[in-house]
Amino acid sequence: MSNFNSDIISPENLVYKKPSTLTDTPLHYCPGCGHGTVHKLLMEVIEEMGIQNDTIGVAPVGCSVFAYHYMDVDMQEAAHGRACAVATGIKRCFPERYVFTYQGDGDLAAIGTAETIHAANRGENILTIFINNGIYGMTSGQMAPTTLEGMVTTTSPHGRNVKEQGYPLKISDLIAPLPGVAYVTRQSVHKPANVRKLKKAIKQGLEYQKKGLGYCMIEVVSNCPSNLKISALEANKFVENEMLPFYPLGDIKVPEVK
C-alpha cells in the first residue's frame, strides 16, 4: 500500500498523511465534527516530538470516549468527569511520562469541575485538551455548562434561560488565575489557520509539561453539527459568529519563565 502511494505521490506533493500515531480504525465522529481534527493534531505532535512511547492518555465519557480506538498510545478510559483525577494517579506514579486528558465540556466543566479545578490547583503536570462544543454530544444534545445564552438544546428547548439555568461557564478563565496553572489558551479548529495555531499550542503544552511548569489546559472551541442539526459548514459559521464572540481565542495565561 505505501509503495503504491509513493509510486503516484512523490513526497514533495504529499498534501495529507495520517500520522503513524493514529491507528487504522476509521473515526466514528460525525462529518464535520471537530473531534477528528483535534485527534489528528494531538497525534501529529506526539509523532513529531517522538514521544509515542512516553505518553499516556486519558479519555473520559463523551463522544471521544472511544479515543483509545484511534490514538496509538497507551490510553485509559475514565468515568464521566474523573479524567483529571485519573491522570493525577498516572502522573504521580510516572512523573517522567507525558500525561494528557481529552475531555468534553460536560465532562470537564459540569460533572468533573471539582476534579479539574483541584488538579489545576495542585499544579499537576498534565495537559488537558478541553473540547468546548457547547453541548452534550454523546447523549444527543442536552445543555452543557458552556451552552450559550438563548441557545436551544433538548434540555433548554426554549433557549438557555440564564436566570433559571445559569450562565455559560468560562472554565478556562476560571482556572487560569490559580497558581498551580502554567498555561491556558483557547483555540479553535474551524479554519485552517486556527488548526495550525492549535497544533502549536498542543506542542507548547507538552513542552511545558516536560519542564514541569504545572497544569496546562488547551480549550478548543469546537462544534457539534449533528446535535445542532446543521451542516458542517453551518456549524463552523456557528463557531465563528456565535461561539467566538463569547469565547474569544488566544492565550489566557502563559508561563513567565520559558
Place this chain on the structure above:
Amino acid sequence: MGEIKLMKGNEALAEAMIREGCDAYFGYPITPQSEVLEYLSIDAHKRTGMVVLQSESEVSAINMVYGAAAAGKRVMTTSSSPGMSLMQEGISYIASAELPCVLANVMRGGPGLGTIQPSQGDYFQSVKGGGHGDYHMIVLAPSSVQEMVNYVGLGFELAEKYRTPVMLLADGAIGQMMEKVELPDQKPRKTVFPDWATTGKIAGKPRRYITSLNIKPEEMEKINHILQNKYAEITKNEVRYVTKNIEDAEYIFTGFGLGARICTKAMEIAREKGYKVGMIRPQTVWPFPTEIYNKTSKNLKGILCVEMNAGQMVEDVKLSVNGQCPVEFYGRTGGMLPSPDEIIEKFEECFIKGGK
C-alpha cells in the same frame, strides 16, 4: 377513565410526575433515560409551576433532592446505572434522615460504563442497599409503560406514608418502548407540609432540623431501631406481586420488570407445549414477596428465575423457597435480552430432559 395516550416509558414517567403534583425534579442527562429531563424541560414548569433543573452531576442531583425533600416538597430524580451509583451516598443520607422522595433507575448494562442497552444489573444495589449503612428503600419494579405511570403516584404515596425513599427500578427497554397508557388526572401540588419539614421556623414553635448524624452510638442505635421497625412495618403491609396460572402449576417462571414480561411469553409457549407453568412477578422487589414463593413452592417441581443479569433476584427467590423445590436461573447480561425460546430451552434442559 383517564386520558389514553401512546407514550414512551420515559416520557410517561415524566408526564406522571407532572400530574401527580411533583414539586421539583433534579436530574442529569444519561442514556437511556435522558427523555425524562428533556420532556419536563418543555413545559412542566409552565403547567404546574414545578421546578425542573438540570444539575451538574448526579451527586448534586441527589443532594438537591435531599434539600427539597427535607423542606417537605414532593421531589424526584431519575438516572441510569452509572449515575445511580453516584447517587448512593445521597440515598443513604436520605434514608437515614427519613426523607420521602421518589427515584427512578432506568437500568443499562454494566458494570462500569458498560453499554446503554437494557439490563437489570442493579437489583442488588437497589434492594440490598447500595450505599453505606443498614437501610432499605421501597423498590417498585415496573414491567410496562402503564406501571411506569402508576408507580409514580404509588411511589409518592408510600414515600410520604413511611418517610422513606422509593425507587422505581426500570430498564432501558421500558424507558424507550411505547405502549398505550392511561394517565391520571392532574392533581394539585401540595400546599401543606409535614411538621418535620424545614420550611422556616414558625413563631412560637421549636425549630426543626434534618440530620443523619448522631455521634453517640447509643443514640445512633436508637435511630437504627426506628428504621428497622419501619422496615418491618413496610414488609408487613406493602408487599405487592402478581401471579398467573399458579393454581395448577407444576413449575413457576419468575422474574421482575421486563424480565417478567418475557417470562409471561415463555409461559404461554410452555402451556401450548403442554407444560403446567405458572408465573410469579414481584411488583415490589423490596419488600420481597417471600410468602407467595414459600407457599407455592411446596407443590412445585421447580422454579426458573429469569433476569437480565447474572443472577441477583434468584438469591431472594431461593431464600424464600428455602429448599422446598429446585430453583434454577437463566439470565443474559451486558444489555443482551433473554428470549422466550431461550427460556423454554433452559426450562426443558433443567426440568424436563434432566428429569428432575
Place this chain on the structure above:
Amino acid sequence: MTEEAIFAGFGGQGVLSMGMMLAYAGMIENKEVCWMPSYGPEMRGGTANCTIIVSDKPVSSPIVSTYDSVVALNQPSLEKFESKVKPGGVIIIEKSTVPVLPTRTDITTYVVNGNEEALKLKNLKVLNMIILGAFLAARKTVSPENLVKALYKALPERHHKLIPLNEEAIRIGMNFIK
C-alpha cells in the same frame, strides 16, 4: 389476532416512525400495542429497527424470538432476521436496497419497488409509507383509513400538509401486494 413484526433498515429510512405509525393506528382500533426501538448512538447512519406488536390481547412480551412478519430495508437486516420469521410468515423487502432475495421457501416474500416509487413522488422520505402500505395489504393488521388517522394524530400540525402525499404513498404500496 396478534401481529408480531419487526421493521429494520438504515437509520434515516424512517423505519422507527413507520413502526410508530402502525402502533398509533392499532391504538385507534382499540387494540393493544407495543413499539420497541433499537436505540443509541449507533443509530447515526447505522442500522435501526423496531419491534411492533399489535394484538387483541394484552401484549405479554415486547421481546419475541420469532416474528409473523419482517420488513427489511437493507441487506444486513434481511440476513439478520430472515431466520426469525415464523413458518408461513411474511418478509417484505425493498428492491433497490436488498439485492439478494430470501432463500426460505416456507414463507412469502414480497418485493416492493419503494425507492423508485418514492422518486416518482419526488420525495424519498415517503419510502416508509410505501412500505407500510404494502405491509398493510399483506398483513391487514390495521385498516389504511386508521393509518391515515394515525398520521393526523401523531404528526405535529405543521406537517399535516404532507399527509395527502403520504396517503398516496400508502396506496401505491398497497398495490404491490396482490
